[in-house]
Amino acid sequence: MAYTSLYRRFRPDTFDKVIGQEHIVKTLKNQIINHAVSHAYLFCGTRGTGKTSVAKILARAVNCLEPVGGSPCGKCESCMEMKLSTNFDVMEIDAASNNSVDQIRDLTEKVQFAPARENGYKVYIIDEVHMLSKSAFNALLKTLEEPPLHAIFILCTTEVHQIPQTILSRCLRFDFRLIPTKKLVDHLKSVYNAVGAKYDEDALMLIAQAGAGSVRDTLSIADMCLSYCSDNVTYNGVLEVLGQSDPKSILSLTGDILTQNTAAALEKIAKICDSGKSVQILASGIAENIRNLLFIKKCPTANRYIGLPSELFDEADRLQKKIDTAKLLSALDIFTSLEGEFRYTSQARIIFEAAVVKAALTETAEALPSSQKNVSVPKVAPKETAKVEGVIAPKTKAEVKKTDAPKPDPRALKIWSDVIATVANDSEMSLKGEYDSFLKFAVSDGEPFVEGDKLVVYFADGQPFIIVDKPENRALIKKIVLDLSGLEFVAKKKLVLSDDNTKSYLKSLFDNDLKIK
Numbered sequence: 001m002a003y004t005s006l007y008r009r010f011r012p013d014t015f016d017k018v019i020g021q022e023h024i025v026k027t028l029k030n031q032i033i034n035h036a037v038s039h040a041y042l043f044c045g046t047r048g049t050g051k052t053s054v055a056k057i058l059a060r061a062v063n064c065l066e067p068v069g070g071s072p073c074g075k076c077e078s079c080m081e082m083k084l085s086t087n088f089d090v091m092e093i094d095a096a097s098n099n100s101v102d103q104i105r106d107l108t109e110k111v112q113f114a115p116a117r118e119n120g121y122k123v124y125i126i127d128e129v130h131m132l133s134k135s136a137f138n139a140l141l142k143t144l145e146e147p148p149l150h151a152i153f154i155l156c157t158t159e160v161h162q163i164p165q166t167i168l169s170r171c172l173r174f175d176f177r178l179i180p181t182k183k184l185v186d187h188l189k190s191v192y193n194a195v196g197a198k199y200d201e202d203a204l205m206l207i208a209q210a211g212a213g214s215v216r217d218t219l220s221i222a223d224m225c226l227s228y229c230s231d232n233v234t235y236n237g238v239l240e241v242l243g244q245s246d247p248k249s250i251l252s253l254t255g256d257i258l259t260q261n262t263a264a265a266l267e268k269i270a271k272i273c274d275s276g277k278s279v280q281i282l283a284s285g286i287a288e289n290i291r292n293l294l295f296i297k298k299c300p301t302a303n304r305y306i307g308l309p310s311e312l313f314d315e316a317d318r319l320q321k322k323i324d325t326a327k328l329l330s331a332l333d334i335f336t337s338l339e340g341e342f343r344y345t346s347q348a349r350i351i352f353e354a355a356v357v358k359a360a361l362t363e364t365a366e367a368l369p370s371s372q373k374n375v376s377v378p379k380v381a382p383k384e385t386a387k388v389e390g391v392i393a394p395k396t397k398a399e400v401k402k403t404d405a406p407k408p409d410p411r412a413l414k415i416w417s418d419v420i421a422t423v424a425n426d427s428e429m430s431l432k433g434e435y436d437s438f439l440k441f442a443v444s445d446g447e448p449f450v451e452g453d454k455l456v457v458y459f460a461d462g463q464p465f466i467i468v469d470k471p472e473n474r475a476l477i478k479k480i481v482l483d484l485s486g487l488e489f490v491a492k493k494k495l496v497l498s499d500d501n502t503k504s505y506l507k508s509l510f511d512n513d514l515k516i517k
């Protein structure tokens, strides 16, 4: 018999089996019980959170002859037809491949015909509905404005901001939440128990964390682990499937960075990278560790939420006591902003290593004695002092902002977030081709400040600035900013890693082995 994936095998067939969406399930069950279903639903949320599963259950429930507590009974004639896929009143359409106006017109014509069963419903589940063309949306809108009594539309999307307002206002909207790790672990347990697999508790936590709130992703990983570990899922087996490094070594690396043990950190990175691990995964692993340290520092019940094995938690707890909050925050800032920088570079490892050095050397104002607060030279660990003599130390990111621009003010941030939304939503622009999809990324990199009648926005010196500074793009953003705020848009480069001093400084640390583009 062909293998059925865990995700399909354990797909919920009643509302009560849906995980982590209680707020939605409760409303839908009540609608069925009270015969008060809507004619248009919008299910939005991240992939794998249950939108299509709930849509299918709803389609079966409205047609079920004897629903049980709002869920389909699974036994009646209608439910049996759905199981055997011989019911043609429920249609599932993938808008990614059926997005033309003709296909939607065809659908809206067919919806006028009565369903096969008396008192039944014709249910149209349109997946990835944001992929519909503008004219297809218009065709759909006409039907949504005056739907036949027997029609129900369930629109599913991961990109709700791309749905026209006219459609949104006709739909009953449900936002699907990411599933908490704890619930994913419980679900994994019941799934593995049901298939008779053995497992380590720690391994389940690792799988659930990698699933990042998505049931589908979690069960796909669980599937891979099951075949890789041949029915005994171990912690190390899961690590290998995920291509991750051992969390203990990542935590120890994080500790080296935060305690300014730069040499040890760089050696560890070389070893990990040479074993074929990706720099991106390593960087996000460090960011996650720093986040955990902050959580432990600020929240007495942290381990309930971050879910580390007890040995790792104790180690992290010891580490966080040695490091102050401001240092953790600035290091977190450095590692999370890397994700954006990786998109524009073929030199990920160099960018990463530079970030490690920067994070290790950044001494926060809070940690310095007050007499040193005005000195712009970062405190350097004794080991490195000899190497950097005679080199002008770089400004830290915080200091660049302090001297070159005022503090970010809420007004600037609000205007800029509107600009980002406008650029992302403008369908005219996205039709112009590949180039503008880069503009979306580039504008999201900007750090805005209002200076007099100007909106000055700082971009990373590299692709973000180059893209924004193209004449046609600059003119476009200028117009959007002017329309939104009446301010004049000015683009400037961030000085962080482009600073010549920083380059020579980093070169000296790496004994001139560092190649900077």
Ligand SMILES: [Zn+2]
Pocket (backbone or CB within 6 Å): 063, 064, 065, 066, 067, 072, 073, 074, 075, 076, 077, 078, 079
């Ligand atoms: Zn039934």
